[in-house]
Amino acid sequence: MAELHPDSAYAPERFADPAKKVEFSPEAKKKFDYLLTRYPNKEAALLPVLHLAQEEWGWISPEAVHYIGGLLDLSPATVFGVVSFYNMYNQKPVGKYHVQVCTNLSCMIGRAYDIYEGLCEKMNVQPGQTTPDGKFTITEVECLGSCGTAPVVQINNDYHENMTVEKVDALLKTLK
Amino acid sequence: MEPIKVLTANIDKPNSASIDVYLAGGGYKAAEKALKMKPEEVTQIVKDSELRGRGGAGFPTGMKWSFVPKNAPRPTYLLCNADESEPGTFKDRVIIERDPHLLIEGMIISAYAIGSCPMSYIYIRGEFYFGATVLDKALEEARAKGFLGKNIFGSGFDFDITVHRGAGAYICGEETGLIESVEGHRGQPRVKPPFPAVVGVFGGPTVVNNVETLACVPLIINNGAEWFKGFGSPKNTGPKLYCVSGAVKKPGVYEFPMGISLKELIYEHCGGITGDRKVKAVIPGGASAPMLTADELDLPLNFDAVMKAGSMLGSAGIIVIDESMCIVDAVWRLAKFFAHESCGQCTPCREGTNWMETVLDRLERGHGRQQDADLLLDMADNIGGKSLCALGDAAIGPVISSVKKFRDEYLYHVEHKSCLPGTTRYRRLDVAMAVH
Structure with missing residues (x-):
């Protein structure tokens, strides 16, 4: 059989491996139980539970999709449909630092493409790819809602505002 | 004010x-x-x-x-x-x-x-x-x-x-x-x-x-x-937060009684345009609002007045584009946004937004065709009002308004395969990274 590109929906990487079992840690399980009390039905807790899973494992693996589906009485297809609809759920593992550069109009006027293209070039990665040492993933994102302090770079959960090429370089050097 | x-x-x-x-x-x-x-x-x-x-x-x-x-x-x-x-x-x-x-x-x-x-x-x-x-x-x-x-x-x-x-x-x-x-x-x-x-x-x-x-x-x-x-004018009442970003000296959130004029906001409160250049276009209400030109800056920023001018106040996210920016490139970026964010439910919006992005990108790359400006208007016509929600209508706002108001820049791209002299593109085209 011809090799399938890992992004293809039929690539083996996209299917859960029954031998690999994932499970929430006791703390995450506690948070999960609390989340369920906040919604009138289980399905509504899906988005926050996926956030929880991503905090736990860094990405939403096919195994996690099955596990969460089991927890919330949803089919894996339903869960995967949600995961693939929303941008913030990583369908592939990301680096330790997920560098998300906003390039929408206000940031673009603030020369965000210099930052974004410069970073990809310097780290020698394609957009969305992770550096070989697993440290950085560079992604271009849509408006982060901080246009008054453009350009903005979001690293993991933190906003870094009023960025320039130099400031980003200095910032990345401080990340170990 | x-x-x-x-x-x-x-x-x-x-x-x-x-x-x-x-x-x-x-x-x-x-x-x-x-x-x-x-x-x-x-x-x-x-x-x-x-x-x-x-x-x-x-x-x-x-x-x-x-x-x-x-x-x-x-x-x-x-x-x-x-x-x-x-x-x-x-x-x-x-x-x-x-x-x-x-x-x-x-x-x-x-x-x-x-x-x-x-x-x-x-x-x-x-x-x-x-x-x-x-x-x-x-x-x-x-x-x-x-x-x-x-x-x-x-x-x-x-x-x-x-x-x-x-x-x-x-x-x-x-x-x-x-x-x-x-x-x-x-x-x-x-x-x-x-x-x-x-x-x-x-x-x-x-x-x-x-x-x-x-x-x-x-x-x-x-x-x-x-x-x-007591704030604003009848039917457009209350204090309002205005967000100004883009090519202004002091971007940020400003609060005024509803109805301050765009000119006063930009020049008196935001310190004018970066590098003291001229305004080329202003988006008065977030990416989905049709663009206004430098001649329309006297407009009071309230719901009804902006609507009368053919745009919309929307969320009052004002983006200022100065004369040094290539308008086709700016509109391309907005089209790319809407193509990315279309949920995929309605065919006119899902397909149309992607095609608008493609056509705008080919204009930037010097592969534009003579009919592209009209093609964009035609596509917009086939998206507007033909989708379930307002995203389709939002996506065509910047495209229609810019083609109508800056047609010469579009035509220049077709004829000379480059941006209008004096304007620049804020991204590189040679890198594979431009592909998303």
Whole structure:
């Protein structure tokens, strides 16, 4: 059989491996139980539970999709449909630092493409790819809602505002 | 016009997000007052104030509330739309991060007025992680003081709020997309009718209000409808947060009575254009608003005046584009945004937004064809009004307006395979990275 590109929906990487079992840690399980009390039905807790899973494992693996589906009485297809609809759920593992550069109009006027293209070039990665040492993933994102302090770079959960090429370089050097 | 501090009265105080600072400024008095009134009286005051929704459509808030049927078979919900993802808009974040109690108080009053069930949700965009933690902390504080929970102010009204984080989808800012997302689905907008006021989240009547709208409510209750109408002009009342970004010297959130002119805002308060260049185009209400040219800057920024000028005030996210930027490139970036954010449900929007992006990109790359400007208008014509929600109509705003107002620049790209002299492209075309 011809090799399938890992992004293809039929690539083996996209299917859960029954031998690999994932499970929430006791703390995450506690948070999960609390989340369920906040919604009138289980399905509504899906988005926050996926956030929880991503905090736990860094990405939403096919195994996690099955596990969460089991927890919330949803089919894996339903869960995967949600995961693939929303941008913030990583369908592939990301680096330790997920560098998300906003390039929408206000940031673009603030020369965000210099930052974004410069970073990809310097780290020698394609957009969305992770550096070989697993440290950085560079992604271009849509408006982060901080246009008054453009350009903005979001690293993991933190906003870094009023960025320039130099400031980003200095910032990345401080990340170990 | 001088800047005012009404909605933003608290934000510069040290530790402004804490409940003690908010209480010291007279916080939660409005909620106490409102909960002693009848719900209909509260709705009437908001109606009298002529408050219009600050999320984009400018629909009268009091009227929206009064659409909620009494004695519906399922619980009524209040949802706060904090999914601020319209490019150019960053006003709600100021309230969320620096004055969260104003929003919470507004939600208590609004929920009481519409007869909400004891649970309500703030739908905050996933990227506002910090904002969500601020809100969670503020909600804890409010619960500890008894402003949330059972029997608030002895009125017998039970109410609580949950922060529901989105996960990066612009479409979830659309009312019914947001409702779908709260229910744990893909955020694809619903067919209307039934309108959310009749059948919304979890099958119950639902009111979705923007953060800034809800933040206005305590002020109206405290000071009265007449006071609120003292700002702005009839039908366009109240203080308004304007977000200015792009090529201005002092970008940021500015608060004025509704109706300050664009020129005054840009030149007197934002310090003029970067590098003292000239204005080329201004987007007055977030990425979906059609562009205005330098000749249209005298426009007062209120809902009706901007609409009359063929654009929309929307969320008041003003993006200024100066003369040195290539307009085709700017519009390409907006088209790329809408192509990326189209939910994929309606064919005209899903396919059309991608094709607009492709055509704009080929113009930039020097592969433009003579008919491309008209082709873009034709495509826009086939998207507008042919999709379930407003995203399709939003996507064509910048394209139509720029083709009509800057046609020469489009034609120059076709003929000379480069940008108009004096304008530059703010990205590189040679890198594979430009592909998304």
